[in-house]
Amino acid sequence: MGRSLREGSLVPILIVLAGLIVVWYVAAVLMNWQGMSDFYQRTDVSNVSFGQQLNDVLNAEKPLLPAPHQIVGEFWKTTVEQAVTSKRSLVYHGWQTLSATLLGFIMGTVFGIGLAVFIVHNQAMDRSLMPWIIASQTIPILAIAPMVIVVLNAVGISGLIPKALISTYLSFFPVVVGMVKGFRSPEQIQLDLMRTYNASRFEVFTKLRWPIALPYLFTSMKVGVAASLVGAIVGELPAGTSNGIGARLLAGSYYGQTIQIWSALLAAALLAGALIALVSLAERVTNTALGARA
Amino acid sequence: MVEAKGLGLTFKTADGDVVALSDVNLDIKRGEFVSFIGPSGCGKTTFLRVIADLEQPTSGSITVNGTSPADARVNRSYGYVFQAPALFPWRTIEKNVALPLEIMGYSEAERRERIARTMKLVNLDGFEKKFPWQLSGGMQQRASIARALAFDADLLLMDEPFGALDEIVRDHLNSELLKLWASTRKTIAFVTHSIPEAVYLSTKIVVMSPRPGRVTDIIESTLPAERPLEIRETPEFLEIAHRVREGLRAGHSYEV
Ligand SMILES: Nc1ncnc2c1ncn2[C@@H]1O[C@H](COP(=O)(O)OP(=O)(O)O)[C@@H](O)[C@H]1O
């Protein structure tokens, strides 16, 4: 069923995509038209034909809203046509962000699972820890990210680690919530069965709670990996950092380089999609091994 | 094998006490096949769970295999077959049967040997690598019986294991269970609410009634050990069934 659904949905997706691109072009023309007229006036250019202005609008250097082909062009220029070690390469910046995302995601997942194990085996922990965990996520990340970066910088830690820590902070939450639920999902009859074998808590965990929680883990990880990416990008925004997609976004907005901003956004979206696809793949492989219906 | 004296269990619930068992006196001897029959709510499951140390009695005493239920559980003296198969869906059938063996620390070779033996015993050889969802309900329940047999406990506790199955499958499994009992010489405590099933299987039938849950009659079967399915049409069989029905009626005001 999954397969036919996936094949069947390709056409509608393409149609929607084509529609979006058309809307985007219309919006780009509408939003940039007046700016171009003002530009003509300032530079004393007159008698511009409609076609000429349309062409200028769609190829402006700093449009309010760049057209799709400009973004793709910039993306191409900064990925394929640049050495990956160059600071002008989006691949270089993408890797800066990706490495922090992955490190933070792994730490967040491990930390989240650890906390969940602790909470599930400890009645008191459940009541005392859970409110703090929830409270931790109500603090706006934009407020604490600069502090983390600046404080760690002051003690000589910069680059990957501070960004990864912010990713950890954002990604452990879905994992801990999902896994607490997952570890608690065995039915009473399954727990009774283990009790008749006089199974230890450790055996109940490894043979029942862990395998039954795996579907919850993958769901949480999909949310967590996206949150990690956001965390890494936010960690690149504070002044002083110059590497990563976040830094590109910030630099772009300083200098009004809208095309650069949008191509950085495109890179972020592609990364997010790839990361989630990776988790989904791991999920599918695990499900098959654990006997899920085809 | 199991000796209960003045056994009682009262559940404290939000809307008052529920007397699930009161003054149960029962002696299950080694090698017996004892059925528990009665309308739902008469404490059949609760009694089995007390034997298995899954519930604690609030009065009286009980020994299992000469020890307390807790020690019997720790010693793995019994195998429990629940009403539902309770197979782990992420494990193949053979891995499900291996579960107690893994926990009890059997070696890899011994596990393989026991899986092969018990799978054969319940007629599931050939289905080792299947996942539970690939098996019918009857086969799943047989797998759960194999799992309970795998570690060779002398006592088998079965709580309406065939309750959810249709009659044809049930007949078949009943005669298989009798053969299995004869060949393994286990002691079996079997909960049912089917009179023919109880009479067909048992050497002893314990009739129970609810509110409060108690034993109202204990019937020793006079049927021979060898029991083809046709025995259920003999006068002797019908006579015992009649006594069970009378016992159920006497113990309670409504017809079963
Ligand atoms: N955990 C429990 N808490 C409260 N009441 C219970 C519990 N388990 C069983 N009971 C009650 O005890 C009585 C006997 O239940 P049970 O042993 O399951 O009966 P049976 O298996 O004969 O249908 C019923 O009235 C049931 O509602």
Ligand SMILES: [Mg+2]
């Ligand atoms: Mg019951």
